[in-house]
Amino acid sequence: MTKTNTMNKRFTRKLRRSLRKTLLADIDCFRQLKNATVQETKDGPAIYIDRGASVLAVGHLDTVLFNKNYSINGDRILNCPQLDDRLGVWVILYLLPILYPDFRFDILLCDSEEVGLSTGQHYPIDKQYNWGFEFDRAGTDSVVYDYQSEHWVNEIKTFSDVGIGAFSDISYLEHLGCKFVNVGVGYHNQHSPNCYADLNETLFMVDSFAQWGIASQDTHFPHQKTAKQSSWIAEDYFCKWCQDYCDDEQLLCIDCQRELLELSWPSSNDYLKDDEIDDFGFDNLDMMIRKDG
């Protein structure tokens, strides 16, 4: 069997359907996940699934922008701003459990990450995890934020390059006393209508991470809460000319020097209810032809 056939076989119809559903579903749909318990907060729900594991997976359900009419071309999902972080949510809800059933983890799904108020911080978790992870990083490197330590970074470097990042949901979980990493999930141009993902990159990162994850799931990586809190940088201004956000209060876009529009938060994302989601387009998703490895 050729490599292409092997990879196509991995991307089953069940995975295709679950990806479409994860990209389109209303946040409320995720409350129905098996064994989910929900902490209501003023910023939305924090949804927790205890599966008796020693590792915690985190993701966020809110999105800056949403486009139900995204398109697919080969291994790419195009014009799909909700890939941040619905692609990461799909990885932890479906892709990892199906491809790597020996890798065991609990799940925490957050709201309001994109407005700096990640609801995961409010879920009363009283369990000591060994470590945790999130797939909410653009491209194919990983970041550790305030979970920096030589030992932890050297572990991450065994499966990924380590970059620098601002914050994500895991930045709010230092009180759990273990290390976290945010792993690249292959989306690009996040926070813009042109957001896309190359699913070869997604699978490459998932494969690399999972092999390390299985070997490391029983090892505790302790963490002391740092004095400094990662601060959220508001990307409140949107340049309609170059379709990008700016993170400070300049009146002109730092890229194209034209006038900025103020974005009102939270964005009005018109997600779909369960029964409004069809399978359209997903049989054309021509998946998982890996270029390397």
Ligand SMILES: [Zn+2]
């Ligand atoms: Zn995100």
Ligand SMILES: [Zn+2]
């Ligand atoms: Zn984002």
